Amino acid sequence: MIRSPLESHVVFSLGPMPITAPVLTSWAIILLLAGGGWLLTRQLALRPGMAQAAIELVVETIEGQIRDTVRVAPGPYLPLIGTLFLYIFTANWSSLVPGVEPPTAAIETDAALALIVFAAVILFGVRTRGLGGYLRSFAHPNVIMVPLNVLESITRTFSLVVRLFGNIMSGVFVIGIVLSLVGLLVPVPLMALELLTGAVQAYIFSVLAMVFIGGAVEDDYPRVTAE
């Protein structure tokens, strides 16, 4: 019997709180990203060295993608979107380390990430338009649309969770099944496909987060101006 993908393996207990394997992997990834970021940006120079040029390339690519996707100045959104992308990308590719399962294959991690996006949409929307303006955006074409728009903002968060979870978990699952049938070399092409899926899903998650934030921020209904 294969272990259920909906429950995760408890490694040890911290007092009354059980610590599972995805939590440990998440902590390792957070430490790696934060420590790497701190080490690489400690000595920034005007004439960049090789490491600085590489990370500048990453930051500028994310910035360009944000600008192309929603056509707003990427400044306030770059930290959130960039962190989401880098974290999910690293998490999906952490299966390259033998014995490590990507933490995004557990539904709790994805739920936490999607809740961050859900909160960020409200936060950015209220900050740009004010509370009244943000609430009014729910009644955008018509007042009849209010329940549908509220429902949509919940279901799209849920679909963010399910999309990331389903893609990554199904990859882990399929590799596990193939590994139990034929152990040698046969799972390798599947693993390569899984790396591609992981990169694409990280990209899609951050683009969708940006699209949702952009939808809350931009003034898409024409204002009546006194001319």
Place this chain on the structure above:
Amino acid sequence: MNLIEIVSILGAALAVSFGAIGPALSQGRAVAAAMDAIARQPEAANTVSRTLFVGLAMIETTAIYCLVVALLLLFANPFRG
């Protein structure tokens, strides 16, 4: 193996197999349309492929819902008691 388990396994297999048909066909259509657009206007390839990726992710979600339903039937079945 009682009746509920047999029906659950059948339900899971049917959910994934029939749930994959619609997304597969529609993803094929979306990719074909994007190929056509890129062939006609190669300079728009960046925009087209970015929109294509997001659209494919949206379509794929329906297939993944079926997968999640199948997993619930197999591993978290509320009727198995």
